Amino acid sequence: MEKFEHEGHEPSHLTSHRKVTAVVIGAGNRGKNYAKYAEDFPHLFQVVAVAEPKVHAREYIQRKHSLPLDRCFDDWELLAEEPKLADCAIIATQDQQHLQPTIALARKGYHILLEKPMAVTEEDCRSIYEVCREAGVILAICHVLRYHPPAKKLKELIDSGVIGEVVNINHTEPVGFWHFAHSFVRGNWGNTKRSTFSLLAKCCHDVDLISYWMRNKKCVKLSSFGSLQHFRKEKKPMGSGSRCLQCQVEEICAFSAKKIYLDPAPLSPRWPMSAVCDIEDAPEGYLQKLTQAIETGPYGKCVYDTDNDVCDNQVVNFEFSDGATATLTMIAFTKNLCARKTEVYGTRGQLVWDESLGHTVQHFDFLSRVSKAHQCEESLRAPPGWGHNGADFFLIEAFAKAVAEGDRECILSGPSVSLETHLLTFAAEHSRLTGSVVRPSEDPRWMV
Numbered sequence: 001m002e003k004f005e006h007e008g009h010e011p012s013h014l015t016s017h018r019k020v021t022a023v024v025i026g027a028g029n030r031g032k033n034y035a036k037y038a039e040d041f042p043h044l045f046q047v048v049a050v051a052e053p054k055v056h057a058r059e060y061i062q063r064k065h066s067l068p069l070d071r072c073f074d075d076w077e078l079l080a081e082e083p084k085l086a087d088c089a090i091i092a093t094q095d096q097q098h099l100q101p102t103i104a105l106a107r108k109g110y111h112i113l114l115e116k117p118m119a120v121t122e123e124d125c126r127s128i129y130e131v132c133r134e135a136g137v138i139l140a141i142c143h144v145l146r147y148h149p150p151a152k153k154l155k156e157l158i159d160s161g162v163i164g165e166v167v168n169i170n171h172t173e174p175v176g177f178w179h180f181a182h183s184f185v186r187g188n189w190g191n192t193k194r195s196t197f198s199l200l201a202k203c204c205h206d207v208d209l210i211s212y213w214m215r216n217k218k219c220v221k222l223s224s225f226g227s228l229q230h231f232r233k234e235k236k237p238m239g240s241g242s243r244c245l246q247c248q249v250e251e252i253c254a255f256s257a258k259k260i261y262l263d264p265a266p267l268s269p270r271w272p273m274s275a276v277c278d279i280e281d282a283p284e285g286y287l288q289k290l291t292q293a294i295e296t297g298p299y300g301k302c303v304y305d306t307d308n309d310v311c312d313n314q315v316v317n318f319e320f321s322d323g324a325t326a327t328l329t330m331i332a333f334t335k336n337l338c339a340r341k342t343e344v345y346g347t348r349g350q351l352v353w354d355e356s357l358g359h360t361v362q363h364f365d366f367l368s369r370v371s372k373a374h375q376c377e378e379s380l381r382a383p384p385g386w387g388h389n390g391a392d393f394f395l396i397e398a399f400a401k402a403v404a405e406g407d408r409e410c411i412l413s414g415p416s417v418s419l420e421t422h423l424l425t426f427a428a429e430h431s432r433l434t435g436s437v438v439r440p441s442e443d444p445r446w447m448v
Contacts, residue, residue: 017404020045021086023110025076025101027052027061029271030115030142031092033387037396038065040383045400049085051076051101056278080104087111088138088403094188095195099124103131111138111403113396117204118418120196122426122445129419129448140399143205143413143421144387145340146212147394149376150353153361154344157374158213162363163346169213169326170343173206174334180312181255182272184332185231186299190308198310199224199432200425203330206340207428208413208421210318210326213344216417217320219424220441224432226314230333236304243300245291255303257294265290275299316428321441338388355389420448 022038024031027050038045049071052058062072073079076093080101088111091101098119106112112132118125118141132139145151158166175184184190189201199207211219241247244257253259265273265287277293294300312332319325339356352362359376382390402410413421427438427446440446 017044017401019043020088020400020403021048022046022088022090022113023049023051023079023086023105024061025051025079025089025091025105026093026097026115027054027057028092028094029274031090032057032060033392034090034092034113034142034396035061035065036386037393037400044404045396049073049079049082051079076101077104080108084108084110088113088399091115095120095201099128102128106132106135106137106139109135109137111140113140113142113399115142117196117200117425118422120200122423125419125422129415132415138399138402138408138411139415139418140395140402140411141413141415141418142395143208143418144391144395145205145209146412147398148388148391149378149394150355150359150361151209151212151391152378153374153376154342154351154353155213157351157361157363158344158346159215162349162365163344163351164348165322166214166324166344166346168324168345169210170345171206171210171326172329172331172341173203174336174339174341175202175330175332176337177254177333177335178260179272179337180332181231181303182260182275182299184310184312185255185303185306185308186257186301187275190306190310192309197429198312199226199314199316199330199429200422201310203314203328204422204425206328206330207316207425208418209342210328211417211421211424212413213342214320214324214326217322217324218441219318220321221319221437221439222317222424222428222431223437224314224316224428226311226330226432228309228311229313231303231306231308231312233304236302240302240304242302242305243295244302245295245300247302257300261290261294261299262287311432314432316431318424359389416448423448 024035024047035047038047047065050058050061051073053074058072089105090113092115095117098114102112102114118128184198189195195201237249240249244250250256250258261273261276273290276299277289314330316328336356341354344351349363349365359379361374363372363374379390382393386393398410402408423446424440427440431438
């Protein structure tokens with residue numbers, strides 16, 4: 001398969017560039033988040049159209065970006081029928097709806113910022129890759145963690161050789177007990193037929209990070225184990241109801257919808273409450289509307305009574321071409337919410353990054369037996385309120401620069417690398433389902 005040129009290099013610090021115009025396809029939390037760059041930096045980025053079936057979400061983008069009615073569409077296909085409206089497209093639809101809009105807009109010449117995962121099948125990922133390559137457009141997958149200053153600091157220290165040869169990486173994604181219940185039990189990503197398996201939905205960019213830190217060495221063997229351990233009907237407590245607000249044991253349930261949504265709502269009328277019902281600066285009647293949504297909608301169901309089937313506990317083991325190994329753990333049952341922890345073990349030292357403790361990477365040197373803390377000052381450049389502790393900002397900043405200057409080197413996780421790490425994620429799920437050790441470097445199914 002022919003590969004894109006120029007991908008995976010560190011972008012320079014942003015100074016200025018021409019204004020980039022964008023259309024937003026899918027105005028949920030992720031689409032709104034990337035569109036925010038136009039609000040914070042209107043001289044660099046402008047949203048000129050939106051396609052979103054939900055009225056409230058579409059009107060939110062229309063209002064925030066002063067869009068005329070004829071640039072607001074309830075279907076992405078209507079937008080795609082128009083002459084090219086912008087330089088690029090932000091595609092943040094649901095996981096199973098990535099393929100068609102990406103292909104249609106790439107063929108019209110839009111550069112593409114595509115929310116992860118690329119798609120929910122290997123074939124669709126390859127199709128996106130090929131169409132964007134043939135169209136000659138920039139394709140950036142939202143592997144935001146590569147742009148996170150502490151993750152880049154880890155990469156910088158590894159590349160400098162201060163810990164010698166990397167022998168092992170141990171990386172944990174603590175999803176968070178209530179976050180998993182919200183997104184992967186009651187929410188959009190709870191069922192593989194509606195969305196995809198949880199490792200792809202939640203951790204494809206963790207697989208990508210491991211590849212990044214391993215300097216894109218080839219994975220020669222991998223295995224994976226995991227299951228839906230807890231959120232099953234047979235785990236349902238005695239005496240519990242089908243909905244939280246009519247449940248006799250709600251007070252002693254950590255996953256209660258009342259505790260997750262209603263109790264914090266007066267203090268913070270944002271996500272995850274915004275996923276339950278439309279929220280616009282906590283208008284009058286908002287709590288009543290939220291309560292009604294919990295009484296009747298999916299987010300008020302007992303976590304043991306839904307149609308969820310995705311893993312709440314999974315590990316992936318990797319072996320690379322030089323013998324180095326890595327382990328990825330995705331676990332639902334944690335206090336921390338997506339505050340990843342990474343330990344990198346080298347022949348001359350050790351690196352530790354614990355996101356729950358901030359933007360610092362700890363380095364221990366074996367020879368001197370001295371520990372040193374590396375602060376990530378770049379993190380301070382991210383304006384307040386950006387997702388993934390500011391990583392979303394650094395991603396959209398790099399993408400805008402890439403589009404403005406035609407410089408693919410700004411994209412840290414380019415198309416070839418992104419496709420490769422997606423295929424590793426599919427291979428890991430294949431291993432889990434079949435109980436086999438997969439050899440990606442020997443099987444064309446897993447090769448770019």
